[in-house]
Amino acid sequence: MIGSPREARFGGSEPRRGWTWLAPWIVGNLVVLGLFALDLRHLDGGMVSPGAYWGRDFVNVWTAGRLLIEGRLELLYDLAGYHRFQLEQFGRIGQHNYSYPPLALPLALPFGLLPYPVALLAWLGATGWFFVRAARSWWVRATGLPAWLVLATPAGLVNIWAGHYGFLIGGLLLYGWRNLEARPVLAGICFGLLAIKPHIAILVPLMLLARGEWRAIGAAAVTVVVLVAGSAALFGIDRWIEYITVTLGVQAALIDAGNSFFRFMSTSLATGLLHWSMPRTTAFAIHWAQAALAAAMVVHGARRGSTQQVALLAATATFLVLPYAFNYDLTVSAMAAGMLLYVPRLQGWERRLVLGGFMAAQLGMVLVAAGIPGIALLLWGLFVAQYRSTVTATVER
Template sequence: MQEASARRAADARVAALSGSRVWQVVFLGTSLTLICAGLIHMTAFVLTSETGTRALSMDFRVFWSAARLALAGEPLAVFDNARLAAEHGVDTRDWMPWTYPPGYLLLILPFGAMPFAWAFLLSTLVSLLLIAWALRSFTPGAPAVWLALCLAPAYIPAILIGQNSILWLAGLVAALAALRDGRWLLAGVFIGCLTLKPQLGVMVAVALVGAGLWRSILAASLTALVLAALPTLALGPEYWPLLLERLGEQSERLVRSIETLTLMVGPYYLLTLLGLASQTALWVQFGLSALCAVFVFLLWRSRAAGFDAKAAGLLLAILLSAPYLWYYEAALMAVAGLFLLRAGVLGASLPHLGLLLLLWLGAAPQAVNVFLKFGDGRYLGAMIITPVLLASLALLLSHLLAAGRGASQTAAS
């Protein structure tokens, strides 16, 4: 999907982001990521070594306790919040449900055989190693950029609570690398694996349809089918009705309590923060999601748009179209910045570098603020992230229109 000359030009733009100042910024940002990761994992080992403390108050406790229940031969008990809470023993009155398909439960099954701290550490290491592997082909000759994206501050929220956003992002980047190289079936397999966390994958399907990548669509569909059917055989068909029931309940709770969910960062939450009624804001979000789908379809259908611009547009559309965008999902912003840089949308000007920095940081300031309390977290999240995403999309659209006019003038002459 990308000619050799366009690929070399994109690689050169990334490689140009070097020098001592760049390395200084990279050192500061990646050090922050490592410090946060080190502190949370050290805390996990220290606290769980104490008698009676089984897990930490974080999202990973749900994954760990679900894996333990499944290993104990009770996979359907993952939909019983009381059983999950009894297994991890932390914040037992909190609403922290299991909302994943059966394939993901089988994937994390090994975590249930480990103590919480070791399972949490392994999850983090695997996620970071996979994103580092996936990013290699997009950062050749640019070690500073590669390192910056391997340990981007935007990953801090996911690391601190043990979420799976980095793992999902690694799968998406691997799929994009395969698409760029024309490895349609492999790309489809990677995309099919993304259905283990399906809520962010709608725009990926739209992109494939827009580009007419039917072999990738077939491979993705077959992979998704296998990842749904085989685990269902192992866990039982009763899994799906329970999952659908839990997803409906989760959606209703989110709509009712959206104004209080200060770790949301998407347009829907921003609109409610600005005073719009929850139901009205949700309809506006649905409209924005529809516009994002049209944009992705046309972008990936276009022969004039370059591959990196398509990848950047897809990532931005994923983030802007998600009705419930949590701060840990802002991990995708760092890679969106990479593709905007590769596409030539972001250059070396100070405003562009500032926007690139904000994309790289993602929701890290909001995550750090949870512990340091240096401001109102709402204004460090949605008030910053949604405008940054919209500004990035506006620059991308401007770039695409300028490229289109240039191509038309060249053809006319």
């Protein structure tokens, strides 16, 4: 094994507490509180804006469940047919698409059995509970704060507003890293389940290889193979062909988000540069250069830090590497920033970088509105602070 995973208190000292530390939570959540207020103001029979329904992206989870129950899966990746089906269910809803691979369908099934409002509450409740359980030991030990507060980070509230997968994906990442040393096969299964949103796991294989975690790698690979083969057997190989040939192209097109709302939520430096009308070749060259730097720094950190430090460092780096990702999936990065905010050993400039990273999911949207690729820049600040903490901290055994 390259390096030795060493568990330690995050930051190595007693956490800071006090009412002054509420300020980042209050200021960091102002944007999404405003978005909730706008949705309530425009709420009309479930519609919260032209084309958007309450719970926003959760309509795709529920729709997939309904299509599975009704035996109409041929519509799942048929953009026109999928939209017609949603018009039947929701009325004047705008164009959506199911952007997840067929192996995610069993997850949608139980929610499709419920009325939509009940299903939305069950989705947020179940995934939120899962994330709290996964985060509890690291979060409470580092901050001394109640575990449920990990749901109220700026990224957590964006995920609630968007009705997205951020708590589920974040929980799988945390359970995987937490079990890596004691139960590597279980850790690998958790990492394999990330195939629900496979791009979010882009750095996991690299980290496991850097640390020589062969049992976890094997378990993850077997899990993915079983999920792909099982879903092909259950739902047909055509669903996979449609996902690869149609849906992946639709999602890739969102990297150049233009003036759509997606650009406000994108964590991608490439998206920000393209909005400046930078040539695609130049924008992607810059993006991949900084992505390579981030990946190299994570590999170096993997040789020096504890499993916990490496896990949280890689979680932030993921969104520097990916050209396609959004702020509702920053739940683990926001948690990492929150943990760093509550320990005293950081220098003043580092603490300011961490504070910006903590608020990146929402403050970054304001910067994007001003024409600055703010989420990516704020995440770089957080990443630098995490990297320094990982490679320089004195680890308590």
